Amino acid sequence: MTIENELIRLSVDDFPPRNKPLIAKYLRSFAFPVLSKLSPFNISKTGSYLEGNKNSILQKYGADAEKDITSVLTKLNTLRKEILSNAPFRELISDNVDVQIWNKLLEDYSDEDGKRPTWMFTNWLYCECYIHRRLFEAFETSIYLKTYDPFYEQKMKGLVSCEDAMKILGQFLINYFNKSEVEIKNLREDLPKIIKCALWGNRCDLSQTGGDAIAQTESPLKLVDSLQDLMLVDESSKAVDFLCNSLSITNDDKILDIILDNAGYELFTDLCLADYLVTYKFVNIVRFHGKAIPWFVSDVTNQDFITTIDYIANKSTCEGLKELGKRWESYMKSGQWKFECEQFWTLPFHFGQIKLLDIELYNKLSQSLLIISKGDLNYRKLVGDVFWEPTVPFSQAVGNFKPSKLIALRTLKSDITCGLPEGLAESISKNDPDWLKIGKYAVIHVDGI
Ligand SMILES: O=P(O)(O)OC[C@H]1O[C@](O)(CO)[C@@H](O)[C@@H]1O
Numbered sequence: 001m002t003i004e005n006e007l008i009r010l011s012v013d014d015f016p017p018r019n020k021p022l023i024a025k026y027l028r029s030f031a032f033p034v035l036s037k038l039s040p041f042n043i044s045k046t047g048s049y050l051e052g053n054k055n056s057i058l059q060k061y062g063a064d065a066e067k068d069i070t071s072v073l074t075k076l077n078t079l080r081k082e083i084l085s086n087a088p089f090r091e092l093i094s095d096n097v098d099v100q101i102w103n104k105l106l107e108d109y110s111d112e113d114g115k116r117p118t119w120m121f122t123n124w125l126y127c128e129c130y131i132h133r134r135l136f137e138a139f140e141t142s143i144y145l146k147t148y149d150p151f152y153e154q155k156m157k158g159l160v161s162c163e164d165a166m167k168i169l170g171q172f173l174i175n176y177f178n179k180s181e182v183e184i185k186n187l188r189e190d191l192p193k194i195i196k197c198a199l200w201g202n203r204c205d206l207s208q209t210g211g212d213a214i215a216q217t218e219s220p221l222k223l224v225d226s227l228q229d230l231m232l233v234d235e236s237s238k239a240v241d242f243l244c245n246s247l248s249i250t251n252d253d254k255i256l257d258i259i260l261d262n263a264g265y266e267l268f269t270d271l272c273l274a275d276y277l278v279t280y281k282f283v284n285i286v287r288f289h290g291k292a293i294p295w296f297v298s299d300v301t302n303q304d305f306i307t308t309i310d311y312i313a314n315k316s317t318c319e320g321l322k323e324l325g326k327r328w329e330s331y332m333k334s335g336q337w338k339f340e341c342e343q344f345w346t347l348p349f350h351f352g353q354i355k356l357l358d359i360e361l362y363n364k365l366s367q368s369l370l371i372i373s374k375g376d377l378n379y380r381k382l383v384g385d386v387f388w389e390p391t392v393p394f395s396q397a398v399g400n401f402k403p404s405k406l407i408a409l410r411t412l413k414s415d416i417t418c419g420l421p422e423g424l425a426e427s428i429s430k431n432d433p434d435w436l437k438i439g440k441y442a443v444i445h446v447d448g449i
Helices: 003-010 031-052 054-061 065-084 099-109 124-140 152-160 163-177 184-203 220-226 236-246 265-279 302-315 319-334 351-357 359-366 375-382 424-431
Strands: 231-234 255-259 285-289 337-340 370-374 405-411 442-447
Touching: 003 031, 031 054, 031 065, 031 124, 054 065, 065 124, 099 124, 152 265, 152 302, 163 184, 163 220, 163 265, 163 319, 184 220, 184 236, 184 265, 184 370, 184 405, 184 442, 236 370, 236 442, 255 265, 265 285, 265 302, 265 319, 265 370, 302 319, 302 337, 319 337, 351 359, 351 375, 370 375, 375 405
Parallel strands: 231 442, 255 285, 255 370, 285 337, 370 405
Antiparallel strands: 405 442
């Protein structure tokens, strides 16, 4: 029996039970193919990338780094095998500050006899986060490649490959920003478009393609109109009303927190939205929350954030984009924009646990006028990674994560849904069986607004 068949043998040919956190053992849940196919594929691709870049790595770090490359490849291979044979989880072994938390959690998940959990039968959110944490461990336990991000180059390639779309959105914004006066009715009309550009930016996610760039070539603004029918829930008008009302608040500490997702084109659209909101004084301060370690292939790290702004400001081929990038550089310099990467975002917990596990972060988010959560994984974490009945209201699914007003911008790439009108899930799935998994559909949900 091949090891992949071993996972099929252990699986249950059914959908996962409703209103419970996902587990990969259910063959008809998206978690099963992600565990058995996509994750091993992403791990192999990371190894191939490393092998393909051996010469440049040796040039940068010296000949001794070859041993590191070999040891990372062995660790990646081991991880892949562990997944495909449903081996028990092991403790993390690096000296990073988060290791204690991970190992304590593993202890909690183990049974009374100390028997460790396995991939097919454990909370899927934990499993998937553990995969990405182990990927990083392979690097951080080396000598020269401790901080090496094997996805960095692909993330930047993803950004550059979308330059045509970025030019259109960038030029639109620059023309806007250069007008001496903009009327509130124009803001009301255009803000939903900018929000939706950031929403659809979430389609460009390298974790689905093993790091291959997804080029975004169409006009993002036209795309927003043409994709409107694929929006299953669109509460953007509530978000816009709320933001327009905030214009009458004149204090200068109106904070927007954006819980970021992917680097590349998606980050560009997030920065555009933040610039729009700051320029017209909907908010004064923007805190971007990214990841402290490489995460789910394309999530934004500090390095991605800085090099993206630098690329737009200094290396892009269009004057409009450069002008935009210079504005972003000045926001960063003045402290009006901040990049933060709290540890919580790379732990395997859902957002309902922040209050209990990281009260400092919860209190920080409570200072916020508005929180924007981007993407599919953040959405899963928002709603507890629970396989809700699709009609369960979003605000109920979010549970006790209520530090402030919330907007979730998400294209659907996993089978977690909630807040859908009665019968919608059933009717789409009849004509479009993969509707939940390919980033084709989207939702904008709000909570507390
Ligand atoms: O980048 P996003 O939008 O968070 O999408 C990541 C999604 O991709 C997967 O990693 C694989 O499909 C999901 O598990 C995850 O929710």
